[in-house]
Amino acid sequence: MGRTVRLANGGRAHLPGWFRANRVQLVSAPPYSPDLNVIEHLWAFIKTKLKGRRFNSKADLWYFVRRVWATIAPQILRDLVDSMPRRLQAVIAAKGGPTKY
Numbered sequence: 001m002g003r004t005v006r007l008a009n010g011g012r013a014h015l016p017g018w019f020r021a022n023r024v025q026l027v028s029a030p031p032y033s034p035d036l037n038v039i040e041h042l043w044a045f046i047k048t049k050l051k052g053r054r055f056n057s058k059a060d061l062w063y064f065v066r067r068v069w070a071t072i073a074p075q076i077l078r079d080l081v082d083s084m085p086r087r088l089q090a091v092i093a094a095k096g097g098p099t100k101y
Contacts, residue, residue, distance in 0.1 A: 035091050035101045038080040042072065 018024075034040045049068045055061040083101070090099035 033091075035099045036084075036087055038083065038087075041080060042069075042077075045072070 046065060046068050050061075050064070053064070055064065087099070087101050090101060093099075
């Protein structure tokens, strides 16, 4: 397996001992940094599928979210992860300002 880097968004500590023991490098990011947070693209996709729908319970909502999540092709997830080096370079070039991501 190649080198593993974990982006931490300033939230609670994410198992720092485990990461150290498994040689996972932690990289800090601002708490809200959508340019570096690929999950935002996936949440936007899910939100479009939720728009205009009503659910009778939280269980119904989460069932639907899981169904939508299951429709996301693995290649989309790989492409988002693979976009991280470009995203980091764009943020550096923009000196922390907005990017196309």
